[in-house]
Amino acid sequence: MEFTKQDMKMTKGVAIMFMLLLHLFCRKDVHGLYDTYPLINGVPLIYYIGLFGDACVPIYCFASGYGLFLSIKNSKGQTIKKNGMRIFKLLINFWIILFLFVGIGGLAGKSETLPGDPIKFILNFFVLSNSYNGAWWFLQTYILLVLLAPALFKIVRKCNSYVLISFSGFVYLITYIQRIKHVIDLGDNSTLNMTVNAIVLLGTSQLPFIVGAVFAKEKIYTKISKKFNRISMKNVFCLLGILLLAVIHGFYESMIIAPITGITFICLFNLIDKSKFLQKILDYFGTHSTNIWLTHMFFYMTIFPSLVFAVKYPILIFCWLISLCLISSHIVNFIYKPLILRIDKNNLNLSNTKRAIG
Numbered sequence: 001m002e003f004t005k006q007d008m009k010m011t012k013g014v015a016i017m018f019m020l021l022l023h024l025f026c027r028k029d030v031h032g033l034y035d036t037y038p039l040i041n042g043v044p045l046i047y048y049i050g051l052f053g054d055a056c057v058p059i060y061c062f063a064s065g066y067g068l069f070l071s072i073k074n075s076k077g078q079t080i081k082k083n084g085m086r087i088f089k090l091l092i093n094f095w096i097i098l099f100l101f102v103g104i105g106g107l108a109g110k111s112e113t114l115p116g117d118p119i120k121f122i123l124n125f126f127v128l129s130n131s132y133n134g135a136w137w138f139l140q141t142y143i144l145l146v147l148l149a150p151a152l153f154k155i156v157r158k159c160n161s162y163v164l165i166s167f168s169g170f171v172y173l174i175t176y177i178q179r180i181k182h183v184i185d186l187g188d189n190s191t192l193n194m195t196v197n198a199i200v201l202l203g204t205s206q207l208p209f210i211v212g213a214v215f216a217k218e219k220i221y222t223k224i225s226k227k228f229n230r231i232s233m234k235n236v237f238c239l240l241g242i243l244l245l246a247v248i249h250g251f252y253e254s255m256i257i258a259p260i261t262g263i264t265f266i267c268l269f270n271l272i273d274k275s276k277f278l279q280k281i282l283d284y285f286g287t288h289s290t291n292i293w294l295t296h297m298f299f300y301m302t303i304f305p306s307l308v309f310a311v312k313y314p315i316l317i318f319c320w321l322i323s324l325c326l327i328s329s330h331i332v333n334f335i336y337k338p339l340i341l342r343i344d345k346n347n348l349n350l351s352n353t354k355r356a357i358g
Helices: 004-027 045-073 079-107 118-125 134-158 163-179 190-218 219-227 233-253 255-271 276-287 289-302 305-311 314-357
Strands: none
Touching: 004 045, 004 255, 004 276, 004 289, 004 314, 045 079, 045 134, 045 190, 045 233, 045 255, 079 118, 079 134, 118 190, 134 163, 134 190, 134 289, 163 190, 190 219, 190 255, 190 276, 219 233, 219 255, 219 305, 233 289, 233 305, 289 305, 289 314, 305 314
């Protein structure tokens, strides 16, 4: 009754579509980029759909916390090695995209921005800056969460879950206020600003990450699913629940509630019975979600915005951007997969050699 790996992959497939909707359409003044009909009180309906997409990061954080907690629990003392390899493989994926799009940017006449000066490139390469692509901010945060996961999960295992989530929520609230309101003025010290920004982003991301781990520890989803499976018309109630979440967020537009909408969505979405066809589609998007996350902003903002918005209608813009991202993802994977296979093969040979010597 717990979340499976496929459940989490499909959920990430939905989350990446939320991310694209958020970044494309969560704006009230569209400056003629696309058709705004229909309107609700003068605001494009697509804005409210995009607004609900701010659940994307909490969904990723929850899925990461849930999966990592179980992985570390079953790692048999190899946590540091596995987490290090997990980060290294993600960075290889990232570096392939970095070099690919810096090259494309140069060919497209964007060399002043991509790559720009050497310092700018180095900061992006080492995940200290996201000046090339705003969506890359989460890369640094995710790496920090993975590095901190063993220590955080020790706390999760030992502490009362209610107390832990309450404290985590308090940290989220404080860091969210700093992120939005900039209560503490850091001046022009770039190093200090970079450090505090990393802490703030980590603080606003740790709540769903911790909640995901608590779900795994307490088997909360099993308890929820047992109750829902007794309900007739379960799918209808879950779909209505998701619609209600979107409506509530439409009335209360602040991003502060994103962890609540994101975590609730995960439960409702996974309770819905899905056809094999739908599962395959969502699994496909989940497989490519990392590459879509790391590339989409190059298409609609940095290098090819006129190309993406040329079709004028939101549904066509959305589908067109997904298509461009998927094409680039297959190209990236063509380079990435052989490298990872070689790394895994070398690691296996090294482990076998050590066992033979031992």
